[in-house]
Amino acid sequence: MYSIIESFSEKVYVPSDQMRYFLSFFIELPLCYILRYLPSNPRLKHFVYSIIGVIILLFVFGINSMIIIIPGLITYYAMKWKKSLHAAFFIFSLNLMFLTLLQIHKYINYYLQWYLDITTLQMIVVIKLGNFAFNVAKGSNTNTIKQTDYNKMNNIPNDQFPSLLEFIGYFYFFPSIFSGPCIEYQTYKKFVTLELFESYPNNHLKNKIPPIDWKQFFIVFSQGIILLLLTSIVIIVPLKVYFYEIVINNPNDYSFIQKMGMVMIFIYSIVFRYFATWKMAECMGILFGFGYSGVKENKPTWYGFRNVKLNDFFFSNSAKLVIDSWNIYIQTFMKNHIYESFELFGGILNEYKQSLTNLVSAFWHGIYPGYYLSFGMLALHHDVSCGFHSRIEPIIIKKYGKDSLIYYSYLVLTFIYARISISYSFIPFVIYTFSDSWKFFVNTYFCIDIIGLLLLIILYIWFPKQQKRDRID
Incomplete structure (x- = not known):
């Protein structure tokens, strides 16, 4: 079987290891359907x-x-x-x-x-x-x-x-x-x-998994297929070569706009493969039934095995929500186990629990310097985003209202900032080395991080944090 896959991989220009990886999902999906009928x-x-x-x-x-x-x-x-x-x-x-x-x-x-x-x-x-x-x-x-x-x-x-x-x-x-x-x-x-399904509406089927929500399955499956196709294109087209040509090796031959455009294209091409994987896994949760997540508005929901929220990632105007919307299970683990453990251990571990949790998360990803640079930059833009939400947004809403041009302009600007800052921060993560990351920063003039740092200083000096009651109002 391996030789057949190797031969097919060469024809479609997809590495055989990645071919086996994605083929496994199409093997598992029918298995999930068949195994629904195992004896209880x-x-x-x-x-x-x-x-x-x-x-x-x-x-x-x-x-x-x-x-x-x-x-x-x-x-x-x-x-x-x-x-x-x-x-x-x-x-x-x-x-x-x-x-x-x-x-x-x-x-x-x-x-x-x-x-x-x-x-x-x-x-x-x-x-x-x-x-x-x-x-x-x-x-x-x-x-x-x-x-x-x-x-x-x-x-x-x-x-x-x-x-x-x-x-x-x-x-x-x-x-x-x-x-x-x-x-x-x-x-x-x-x-x-089968205790998982005790809250399922009108569940009179004892000792059986509830019916498949085919509508939800095909929505998620379609998302997965589209992302798989985009991943295939990205694997075939040498975007990394173009990125290095435009941003790292010959930056003087290209304008700043061209370099930043390449940054956005390159990063989104990388995340497609992760999202495709997670969406196909989410399909299995719906098809098999273990993705059942309870009832909302008298309808069953199937978010129990969801690892990425595409709407938040692509359309949120908050860098924090963008960060929180993907690799959800890893973030849940770090928050509920690692962060909480440092807090319970007390002392210096509790004092630096957030930094230590970020360090553990980076360490889990690997030992390339780029991982640690990315996590540091993401922390900066995360704080800026939180500052916008807690310090600027309540003032705009209170003074101008949610239907004002000022508020819509604020949403557009924060949307653009979230997209660019996250993409910029992830570049070191995917090019690994400190030397290439440094060239990237120099060739793009450290622009996004300088903007983020200035915004953070302005937010904390000139805009006091709104009290909870004011934010609710």
Whole structure:
């Protein structure tokens, strides 16, 4: 089969690793439909889901994918033995260190090369096992943990600690094993036992998954296909070569507008592949049923496995909302587990919890300097966006109203700022090195970051933060 895929990949100019990756989604979709009709036997489901997960991993990543069982078993037995927050953080750190070793190996042997390997898989494994470890710890230490909605929904109490078969079924659950997002253990368990659907409207079908919402499925599937086609075009057209020609290597031959236009095109071409992956995964959540997220206005919703909000990403006028709208599960993990852990540990960790959380997030992505530059720049524009929302917008609304030309102009300007600032900030993330990032900054005159810094100074000096009552008014 590998030789057939290699041959086809050469004909369509798509790398074989990426071809296997995207083909796996079209293998999984019919499997999701067929497995809806498995007998309502949890043990059988755990077994079948895990076997299929292992087979798909072998297809996509090869025999090297078998190594993930080692951190999986270590996490399971460690948390079975010691259900504390410190133990959970230690296990997460251990798995993160293993990921870092893989990234260092890739850095040394495949410098600046992007290809699908075990490192990509281990990134998902770190988050999935981290979720499990922290939820076990929080479920056994409810007196010291914040009882947020997230914790109430996802904590794993001591008396509900899974058997090894249940854990393996969760760990290898094929729709979330290699691409993300990572399903929560409690969601997986309730899906297997069908508890997830207790709130489904008029659910008289006992021991069965509710009917497929075909309308929602085809909406998301169409989005995924469009993004896959755009990804294919991007892979074939050497946009990275054009970016380096225009912005990095020969900037004097091109105008500032041409360089910034290339920045926007290049970044959006990169995010298409991520969005395509997440939308196809979201399709599986709808088709299989585990993406059920409750009832809104007497209608079932299917957002439980959504990892990107396209409307917010493409149309929001807030840089904060743009940042928050993609890779949702990773941000949820960092907020509810890493940030909260630093807060609970207290002392200097609590004092610098936001910076430390950002550092952990960057470290999870890899060791290239560009990752850390991007996260620092995103923090700047995130704060500027929050400043607009809390300091400028209430004044405009109060003085001119939401139907005024001033307010519409404000929305347009903040929309443009959000688009450009996010794209500009992500360039170091995708070109990796400090030297190329520095050339990029110099050739574009540090313009967006200087604007962001000036705006931040102006916001905090001349515009006092509006009180909550004023913002509501």
